[in-house]
Amino acid sequence: MLAWLEVVGRGAVFLVRVLGGLPGAAFRGRELLRQIGRVGAQSMVLILVSGAFVGMVLGLQGYNMLVRFGAEESLGLAVALALVRELGPVVSALLYAGRAGSALAAEIGLMKTTEQLAAMGMMAVDPLRRVIAPRFLAGVLSVPLLAAMFSAVGVLGGQFVGVGLLGVDDGAFWSQMQAGVDFRDDVANGIVKSVVFGVVVTWISLFQGHDAVPTSEGVSRATTRSVVWSSLAVFGLDFVLTSLMFND
Amino acid sequence: MAAEPTRAPPPAAPEPLVAVEGLTFHRGPRPVFDSLDMTMAKGEITAVLGPSGAGKTTLLKLIGGELRPDGGRVLVGGKDVHRLSRSGLYTLRKRMGVLFQAGALFTDLDVYENVAFPLREHTRLSEETIRDVVLLKLEAVGLRNARGLWPRELSGGMARRVALARAIALDPEIVLYDEPLAGQDPISAGVLVTLIRQLNDALGLTSIVVTHDVEEISAIADRMHVLSGGKCIATGAPAEIRASGESSVRQFMQGLPDGPVAFHFPGPPVAEDLLGAAAGAPGGNPAAARA
Amino acid sequence: MTRDRKIEAAVGLFVAAGLAALLMLAVRVGNLTLQSDAGSYQVTARFENIGGLKVRAPVSMSGIRIGQVVALGFDPETYEAIATLEIEGGYDRVPTDSSASIFTAGLLGEQYISISPGVDTEFLTPGDEIGLTQSAVILERLIGQFLFDKASAGDGD
Numbered sequence: 001m002l003a004w005l006e007v008v009g010r011g012a013v014f015l016v017r018v019l020g021g022l023p024g025a026a027f028r029g030r031e032l033l034r035q036i037g038r039v040g041a042q043s044m045v046l047i048l049v050s051g052a053f054v055g056m057v058l059g060l061q062g063y064n065m066l067v068r069f070g071a072e073e074s075l076g077l078a079v080a081l082a083l084v085r086e087l088g089p090v091v092s093a094l095l096y097a098g099r100a101g102s103a104l105a106a107e108i109g110l111m112k113t114t115e116q117l118a119a120m121g122m123m124a125v126d127p128l129r130r131v132i133a134p135r136f137l138a139g140v141l142s143v144p145l146l147a148a149m150f151s152a153v154g155v156l157g158g159q160f161v162g163v164g165l166l167g168v169d170d171g172a173f174w175s176q177m178q179a180g181v182d183f184r185d186d187v188a189n190g191i192v193k194s195v196v197f198g199v200v201v202t203w204i205s206l207f208q209g210h211d212a213v214p215t216s217e218g219v220s221r222a223t224t225r226s227v228v229w230s231s232l233a234v235f236g237l238d239f240v241l242t243s244l245m246f247n248d
Numbered sequence: 249m250a251a252e253p254t255r256a257p258p259p260a261a262p263e264p265l266v267a268v269e270g271l272t273f274h275r276g277p278r279p280v281f282d283s284l285d286m287t288m289a290k291g292e293i294t295a296v297l298g299p300s301g302a303g304k305t306t307l308l309k310l311i312g313g314e315l316r317p318d319g320g321r322v323l324v325g326g327k328d329v330h331r332l333s334r335s336g337l338y339t340l341r342k343r344m345g346v347l348f349q350a351g352a353l354f355t356d357l358d359v360y361e362n363v364a365f366p367l368r369e370h371t372r373l374s375e376e377t378i379r380d381v382v383l384l385k386l387e388a389v390g391l392r393n394a395r396g397l398w399p400r401e402l403s404g405g406m407a408r409r410v411a412l413a414r415a416i417a418l419d420p421e422i423v424l425y426d427e428p429l430a431g432q433d434p435i436s437a438g439v440l441v442t443l444i445r446q447l448n449d450a451l452g453l454t455s456i457v458v459t460h461d462v463e464e465i466s467a468i469a470d471r472m473h474v475l476s477g478g479k480c481i482a483t484g485a486p487a488e489i490r491a492s493g494e495s496s497v498r499q500f501m502q503g504l505p506d507g508p509v510a511f512h513f514p515g516p517p518v519a520e521d522l523l524g525a526a527a528g529a530p531g532g533n534p535a536a537a538r539a
Numbered sequence: 540m541t542r543d544r545k546i547e548a549a550v551g552l553f554v555a556a557g558l559a560a561l562l563m564l565a566v567r568v569g570n571l572t573l574q575s576d577a578g579s580y581q582v583t584a585r586f587e588n589i590g591g592l593k594v595r596a597p598v599s600m601s602g603i604r605i606g607q608v609v610a611l612g613f614d615p616e617t618y619e620a621i622a623t624l625e626i627e628g629g630y631d632r633v634p635t636d637s638s639a640s641i642f643t644a645g646l647l648g649e650q651y652i653s654i655s656p657g658v659d660t661e662f663l664t665p666g667d668e669i670g671l672t673q674s675a676v677i678l679e680r681l682i683g684q685f686l687f688d689k690a691s692a693g694d695g696d
Contacts, residue, residue, distance in 0.1 A: 037546040041553035080568050111355070119352035119411075122312050124341035125369045145557025152560035155568060174567070180649075182595060183569035191561070 011207045014128070018206070021126070021133030031134045039100040039135065039202075040142030044149065046099055047092055051083075051150035054091060055157025058082055062158070063166050075168050076177035079158035080151075084181060084190045085246065088151030090238050093197035096143055097230035101205035104135055105226035108209025109219035117210075132206050139205075143198025144191050151190065189245045196237060201230040265290040265422065265454045266311060270320035273306060280306050282478035283320065288471075293448050293455040295465045295486075298475030299500060304458035305349070307475075308424045311456070312346060313337045324422070342370060345415030345423040349430060351407035353399040359386070359410050360395040366417045385413040388450075389443060405436030409443065416447060423447070425457040429464055437464050444468060462501055466490070474500060578628020580665035581609065584639040585619045590650055590675025592641055597651045598624050605630040608652060624652065626663070634659040638671030650675060 025032060062078040108131070111117050117127040155177075162168040181187065205226040212222035264287035271284040280303035288294040298304050309315040311322050313329045322329045324340060332340060353362050363382045367373055373381070386392040389409040399407060408428060415423055425444065429437045445468040448455045459465050466472070466486040474482040474489060474497055482489055482497045490501055499507030515521075589611065598606040606626040614621055626633065636657030643650050654669070663669070 033550050034546055036553065037550045040557075041549040044553050044556065084564060084568065114350065114355070115348040115352035116354055118309075118314065119346065119348050120354075121314060122341055122344065122346040123366050123369070123414075124338035125366075126338075130369070142553075142557075145554065145560070148557055148560035148564055151568075152563045155563075177568055179597070181569045183565055187564045187569040190564075 007211070010211060011203070014207050014210060015203055017128045018132050018136050018203070021129030022137055024129050025133035025137045028134055032138055035135050035138035036142055039096075039104065039138050040145065043096055043099045043142070043146055046095055047146045047150050048153050050091065050095055051088075051153035052157040054087055054150075055079060055083065055154030055159075056161045058087075058154065059158035059161030059166070063162055063168065072162075072166075072168050073172040074176050074180075075158070075162045076155075076173035076175075077180040079162070080155050080177045080181050081186060083151040083154040083158075084186050086190075086238070086242070088147045088154065089190050089193040089197055090234060092147040092150040093143060093194065093201055093234045094231055096139075096146055096198075097201045097205065097227050097234070100139065100142075101201050101230050102223045102227050104139070104202070104205040105209035105212070106219060106223045108132070108135075108206055109212035109214075109222045110209075112210065112212060113214040113216070113219055115214075128210075132210065136202050136206060139202030140195065140198045143201070144194040147190065147194035147197075185246075189241075192245070193238065193241050196241060197234050200233045200237060204230045204233060263290050264288060265325060266456065267323040268307075268311070268320070269323065271310065271317050271322065272319035273303070273310060273315070273317050275306070279478050281310075281317075281320075284475075284478065284480055286473045286480045286483065288454060288456050290454050291448075291452065292470035293444065293457060293468055295469035295472045296456065296458040296475060297460060297462060297465070297472055297500065298458075300460060302475040303478070304460075304475065305426050308346070308426050308456070308458055311424060312341065312344060342418055343421045345418070345420040347408065347411050347415050347423065347425045347428055349427045350404065351399075351411035353402075353407055353411055353414070355399050357399075358395070359391065359397050359399070359402070362399070362410060363395075363414045363417055366414065370418060381417065382413075385417055386410070388416070388447065389413045390439075403436075405432055405439065408432075408440060412440075412443065412447070416451065416453075419451065420453070422454045422456065425455065425459070427459055428457065429459055429461040437461065441465065441468050462503075476500070578631070579606070579625050580628070580631070580663075581623055581625050582663050582665070582667045582669060584622050584624060584652070584669040584672050585614070585617070586622060586639075586641065586672050586674045587619060588674040588677065589620045589622060590641055590643075590677055592622065592650045592652070592675060596649065598626065598654065599651060600630070600633070600654045600656065605633075605654070622652065624669075631662060633663045635661045635663055635667065636671065637663070637669060638673065639669045640673035641675035643676070 058079045059075065062075050062082075063072055066072045066075055066078065108117075111127075111131065117131065120127045120130060159170075159173060163170045163173050208222040208226040208229070209219075212218045266288040268284055268286045271281050272279070273281045284307075286296075296304055296307060306315065310317055311324065311329065313322075313332070316330055321331075325343070327336075327340065329337070329340065353359075354365065357365065360382055363385055364378050367378050367381060371378075383392055383395070386395055389412050391406060391409055391413065394402070394406065394410070399410075402410065412423075428440050428444065432440065441464050444455060444457065447453060457465060457469070466489075469486055472482075472484065472486055472489050473480050476496050482492055482494060484492075489497065492498065492501070495507055498504070505511050592608065592611065594608055594611055596608045597604045598608060606624055608622055609625045610623040612621040612623070613619075622639075624639075633654065634657040636659040638655050638657070640653050640655065641650055642653050657671075
């Protein structure tokens, strides 16, 4: 229990120091670009393909459900709301944790094991500012974009199944969606969610790598832990955020 | 870079640049250092010798301010390392170069960028000047033509030489070497030892080498400290240490398997274990050699 | 240096795709209109009961959407609900004696305000109040009324 509290405490101090390094990271354009390329762009294909399939499944399931009430015109609305409010932010955060978060934890853990972080510190360069902060910022910027792509592709996937295969009217699909989805309540809240998930998942992953026992076993455990804790944090926070945002 | 004249061997009592005074450090309940005293003189190569687990790497981390001691202090150039602010510590660290055990090259940068890293971080030099400095430093370690390689393409010895070039990129006053010879073949170890001596003299450095490779380092060190049991048990020029009659120093210098550092892991004697019915730990506890 | 160019291209593609997705969610899915209609104007209407009417509910006339509800308030003196309606600029010829009713789209759909045009030759201007209103139909109340009527009718037999 005490050990666990210690980890939480170290994690909090870590976050504060990384946040202190953010202004500097924002000015390291090239490094930031490189890291966005690694954590964001490399997760893109995974996100797009997953989003398309999730949208298609939603189209299929939603149609089967709605057609019983003769409300299949609302398919667009159902698909869009499910994606924009929940599945887009949550699933893309989980995929990001598995694809990029684990890679970040492994990379930082390896840099610690091979004394690269210590070497940097001895060169009077704070590794939290130089190495961690740009990766953190890149993650926080990338996740909302990934979530938006997931939702957008998902809507198109739902349209493909609903309109293209099941014969829902295209005009009704879009107009019901537009009438029912509100930008601020639904889209903006979904984006806020994904920003929070981006902060938390990137933080947990970087911290697990930085806190890893500097052996190969320690790094592999840190990698696993980063995914486990990130996923739990995403689900837990999703509940909290949902009850704060959508309970009117 | 080699503009400075080669220094004559330093006088008998040179001024200390690094002084360790009454240093005490615990790792868990186990004391690593118990009121350790030693000095490293300016311009000299000081070797810190000791068996594995004697805390040699810990000593470097304490000198570099990466760890905090439980007692005592470390003075570098008259400043107490552990009473400096973070920025004061970083200013001090710019005057130190550290060569980590396996080099600790940044894996996402190539050789050239690794050496350029401290320059880019701490100076506002133009790209041409950085290029000149990097090539000169790489030339000094004989790897100018390896500048386009990646760390994963280097052998262990080459990686250490690149790391050495990086450690001296900012022209530090002190270079700390953490086990520079561990796991090196004789040729590679010879190259590194020669480099340490040459760079020390050519650049007017003060070098601190922690190692257990007695033979190789004896050839170049001006002064040696032998650590054992958290204390410095012998200090002097290599020849003096070699001639020491003290048993634990002799055991270490001559590589004897048994002596004050026991071959057998502490425990009940073998006769008791084999003959006594209830003696010994369950499952048997094989004697572990403390190499 | 080709490595750098590749990274830049990948990041560029990533950011562009992400922003495009955001734009699609905002405009195509969320129906966000970036600039508010310059000519739009607001009028109010008082209702005894607004039922489940929400802010941003559509306001329609003859089934055509002409605006939306932008605010809902309460008048503590008369105990009436006050709905503020924003009518788009193109629909500036709504007669002053029009009436506003709260209807439900379908049996279970959302509620909206329907304006039935009057016959006056003067038109609503910003800040005007629609005098004639018809409150939301509360299904439970109707059912209750129906059952009560049935019961009293049964007694009479």
